Amino acid sequence: xxxxxVAALTPPPFxxxxxxxxxxxxxxxxxxxxxxxxxxxxxxxxxxxxxNAAELAGRTCPDARPEQLRLLTDLFTWLFAFDDxxxxxxxxxxxGRLAPIVGGLLDVLDVLGGPAPSGLATVxxxxxxxLHDLCRxxxxxxxxxxxxxxxxxxxxxxxxxxxxxxxxxxSRVPAVAEYLQMRRHTxxxxxxxxxxxLVYGGGDAAHRxxxxxxxxxxxxxxxxxxxxxxxSYEKERxxxxxxxxxxxxxxxxxxxxxxxxxVDAAARFNAALGTYLRVESELLIDADAETIRFVxxxxxxxxxxxxxxxxxxxxx
Amino acid sequence: xxxxxVAALTPPPFxxxxxxxxxxxxxxxxxxxxxxxxxxxxxxxxxxxxxNAAELAGRTCPDARPEQLRLLTDLFTWLFAFDDxxxxxxxxxxxGRLAPIVGGLLDVLDVLGGPAPSGLATVxxxxxxxLHDLCRxxxxxxxxxxxxxxxxxxxxxxxxxxxxxxxxxxSRVPAVAEYLQMRRHTxxxxxxxxxxxLVYGGGDAAHRxxxxxxxxxxxxxxxxxxxxxxxSYEKERxxxxxxxxxxxxxxxxxxxxxxxxxVDAAARFNAALGTYLRVESELLIDADAETIRFVxxxxxxxxxxxxxxxxxxxxx
Numbered sequence: 001x002x003x004x005x006v007a008a009l010t011p012p013p014f015x016x017x018x019x020x021x022x023x024x025x026x027x028x029x030x031x032x033x034x035x036x037x038x039x040x041x042x043x044x045x046x047x048x049x050x051x052n053a054a055e056l057a058g059r060t061c062p063d064a065r066p067e068q069l070r071l072l073t074d075l076f077t078w079l080f081a082f083d084d085x086x087x088x089x090x091x092x093x094x095x096g097r098l099a100p101i102v103g104g105l106l107d108v109l110d111v112l113g114g115p116a117p118s119g120l121a122t123v124x125x126x127x128x129x130x131l132h133d134l135c136r137x138x139x140x141x142x143x144x145x146x147x148x149x150x151x152x153x154x155x156x157x158x159x160x161x162x163x164x165x166x167x168x169x170x171s172r173v174p175a176v177a178e179y180l181q182m183r184r185h186t187x188x189x190x191x192x193x194x195x196x197x198l199v200y201g202g203g204d205a206a207h208r209x210x211x212x213x214x215x216x217x218x219x220x221x222x223x224x225x226x227x228x229x230x231x232s233y234e235k236e237r238x239x240x241x242x243x244x245x246x247x248x249x250x251x252x253x254x255x256x257x258x259x260x261x262x263v264d265a266a267a268r269f270n271a272a273l274g275t276y277l278r279v280e281s282e283l284l285i286d287a288d289a290e291t292i293r294f295v296x297x298x299x300x301x302x303x304x305x306x307x308x309x310x311x312x313x314x315x316x
Numbered sequence: 317x318x319x320x321x322v323a324a325l326t327p328p329p330f331x332x333x334x335x336x337x338x339x340x341x342x343x344x345x346x347x348x349x350x351x352x353x354x355x356x357x358x359x360x361x362x363x364x365x366x367x368n369a370a371e372l373a374g375r376t377c378p379d380a381r382p383e384q385l386r387l388l389t390d391l392f393t394w395l396f397a398f399d400d401x402x403x404x405x406x407x408x409x410x411x412g413r414l415a416p417i418v419g420g421l422l423d424v425l426d427v428l429g430g431p432a433p434s435g436l437a438t439v440x441x442x443x444x445x446x447l448h449d450l451c452r453x454x455x456x457x458x459x460x461x462x463x464x465x466x467x468x469x470x471x472x473x474x475x476x477x478x479x480x481x482x483x484x485x486x487s488r489v490p491a492v493a494e495y496l497q498m499r500r501h502t503x504x505x506x507x508x509x510x511x512x513x514l515v516y517g518g519g520d521a522a523h524r525x526x527x528x529x530x531x532x533x534x535x536x537x538x539x540x541x542x543x544x545x546x547x548s549y550e551k552e553r554x555x556x557x558x559x560x561x562x563x564x565x566x567x568x569x570x571x572x573x574x575x576x577x578x579v580d581a582a583a584r585f586n587a588a589l590g591t592y593l594r595v596e597s598e599l600l601i602d603a604d605a606e607t608i609r610f611v612x613x614x615x616x617x618x619x620x621x622x623x624x625x626x627x628x629x630x631x632x
Contacts, residue, residue, distance in 0.1 A: 095479075096488055099483075107497050110497075110534055112525055144524065148465070152472070163415060166411050166478070167415075170412070174415065174416075181419040185475075205461035205463075211430030214430065215430075218426055
């Protein structure tokens with residue numbers, strides 16, 4: 001199935017790039033996670049190591065300086081560790097247990113990386129302390145609009161996890177349109193793109209609200225998430241997949257075998273890539289430097305996450 | 317109980333103001349709702365009329381020009397109509413039916429009031445068409461950071477409704493901390509404050525991300541939501557309240573009678589009002605014009621929603 005996926009997907013026609021700082025930053029990020037208690041068992045550490053957060057950052061943001069790459073890597077480390085903790089102990093299919101944890105993390109986000117009320121990090125546990133640390137470092141970049149956007153998008157991510165958990169609890173597989181929309185939030189891609197804009201210097205509100213730019217942003221988000229779904233489907237299926245994957249959602253909607261879902265998912269990826277390229281070329285006709293930075297960030301994300309998915313042992 | 321609530325709450329020490337345009341704007345907004353199909357039965361129209369969206373707008377934003385008041389009133393009309401549709405037919409306690417509707421509305425938000433793909437409004441129904449109209453008008457104000465924030469906050473509101481519906485389905489009453497956090501989103505107060513910033517000209521990212529300002533914003537949101545909970549508790553209880561009310565949450569957490577929950581809720585409101593006044597005075601020491609506009613908007617909201625709650629027949 002994975003071979004079929006690779007063969008069916010059009011490789012994004014952008015250069016494959018990777019930062020030279022991946023190894024160093026990867027070690028630092030793992031230490032950060034361990035010191036904050038984000039991972040506390042050898043098994044959790046092994047899973048995090050296999051996810052290779054630093055390589056994903058190094059591919060999606062190849063031009064970043066080491067400290068910028070570190071921030072992005074730490075965000076991925078956080079997302080992977082939280083994702084793993086949702087898998088452990090079936091937390092991610094129990095909204096009654098997940099909701100108070102999400103509530104605590106939303107309390108952290110509301111502080112926007114500013115001075116934290118005493119006890120805030122303790123209440124929200126290691127994930128809360130680490131999330132506050134991320135917000136604090138985003139705040140230090142002194143780009144308030146990106147700080148606010150990052151916090152908002154992390155909030156959407158956490159709220160979308162509750163939607164996912166409620167579905168899992170009742171073994172509900174969402175319909176295609178609903179899945180496509182919610183998938184934009186469940187993977188944490190939006191806040192990751194915002195941190196990329198922080199690095200590249202793009203993403204101010206005026207450019208971001210331009211209809212072509214927001215279309216491009218939605219397409220880039222979809223492409224990254226769908227690519228991830230397609231590559232991870234086989235592993236998820238082996239682990240008793242719960243239907244929150246584009247391949248499963250499409251197969252179920254068509255009442256067709258999963259192979260057909262895979263072909264459909266790949267066709268959607270390829271069509272969306274075509275649309276992306278068309279919208280991108282329109283946007284670049286009269287592009288200023290800010291727009292070019294915005295587009296560059298999305299190109300790197302589409303290509304980088306494709307290459308990372310191809311290689312990541314996480315999905316094999 | 318309602319008399320007890322009134323007696324226990326400290327009236328916010330800001331002037332009671334109301335716009336002179338309430339009646340005219342109220343009629344326009346009702347026509348808007350009817351034309352877009354937001355309300356389609358005499359009963360729905362009667363409920364909307366009793367909610368008095370225009371008076372809430374006229375009190376929370378007393379200095380608005382008629383067309384500005386209209387935008388805020390239409391948002392309230394939309395929120396009240398959607399809230400009523402969640403109550404009807406038990407939609408608001410059935411996440412399996414609510415989630416596809418929320419998904420369609422999130423698709424609308426992703427367009428940010430720009431040119432809509434064909435069929436978008438049809439798929440999302442009258443609520444989708446009306447939401448797109450609101451976004452389109454926010455976009456026309458040409459303050460992209462507020463457009464992006466409005467869309468994000470409406471997204472949070474919709475995702476939080478799914479949390480509420482999942483709780484209702486399993487008759488779950490959230491614990492206090494979780495409720496307090498999620499209440500910031502379930503009432504639609506955050507996007508309403510953003511539209512108020514649009515009117516008053518406040519709310520740029522640099523000011524909004526200031527730790528004192530974000531604390532003030534959180535406190536103002538809490539005060540508005542808690543006041544609403546306290547005044548609406550008796551009506552909700554008569555209608556078979558589901559526990560998503562500060563009074564019920566506090567009473568349950570303390571394993572105490574509801575009267576005790578009401579006293580506790582009022583005490584929390586009064587304490588938060590005291591904190592608000594302290595933070596506000598700190599913020600005003602070195603305030604620029606932008607900060608004054610930001611504070612004015614929150615003062616008007618706290619006082620206006622208190623006065624509206626006192627009078628609204630919706631809660632009697």
